[in-house]
Amino acid sequence: MDPTTASDSPVAPIFVYGTLMAAPLLAWAIKGDSSKAGDVLSQRKPGTITGSKRRRVHRRDYPALIRSNDTRTVDGYVIFxxxxxxxxxxxxxxxxxxxxxxxxxxxxxxxxxxxxxxxxKGEAETLADEDWVFAIETERLDAWLKRFGGMVLAG
Structure with missing residues (x-):
C-alpha cells in the first residue's frame, strides 16, 4: 500500500486503538494544540480490526496491539x-x-x-495478560495533556 495514494486523503489512513482515540490528544499530536479537538473529529471514523489483541503495557497508560490467530476484534478510529x-x-x-x-x-x-x-514490537514481557480499557478521557487526560504542554511533534 502506497501511503501517498490510498483513500481520499493525501496519505493513507491510520487505525488508532489507544490514547489517540481521545480527540484532545489526537489534536495535540497532529495539530499541535489540544484545544483543536473539535477540528479533528471530521478526520476520524469508528472502525474495528480482527485478528489482534489490545494489551495493557505494565505501568503505562497506553496499550499495545499484538496480532492473534483468532477472531478477536479491537475497536478504534481510522484517522485520515x-x-x-x-x-x-x-x-x-x-x-x-x-x-x-x-x-x-x-x-x-x-x-x-x-x-x-x-x-x-517492544518486549513481550512488558505486556499484561488483560486487555487495555479506554478510560483515559475520564481518568488521565489532564495528566497526559499537562505532560505534553509546550511540546510540538516534528513532522
Missing part, C-alpha cells in the same frame, strides 16, 4: 491525515516500540478500508 506532516507526527507520537503495519479495517457502515496501524 490531511498531510504527510500529520502522518509523520503520528509516527513520532507512537515511537520506536511500535511498527506501522498494513491492516484492513471494518468500518461502521459495513465497508472495508485498507489502512495502517501501530503494532507492538
Amino acid at each position: 491525515p490531511t498531510s504527510p506532516s500529520e502522518w509523520k507526527k503520528l509516527d513520532n507520537y507512537e515511537g520506536s516500540s511500535y511498527e506501522r503495519t498494513p491492516v484492513v479495517v471494518d468500518m461502521a457502515d459495513g465497508s472495508k478500508l485498507d489502512a495502517y496501524t501501530y503494532v507492538w
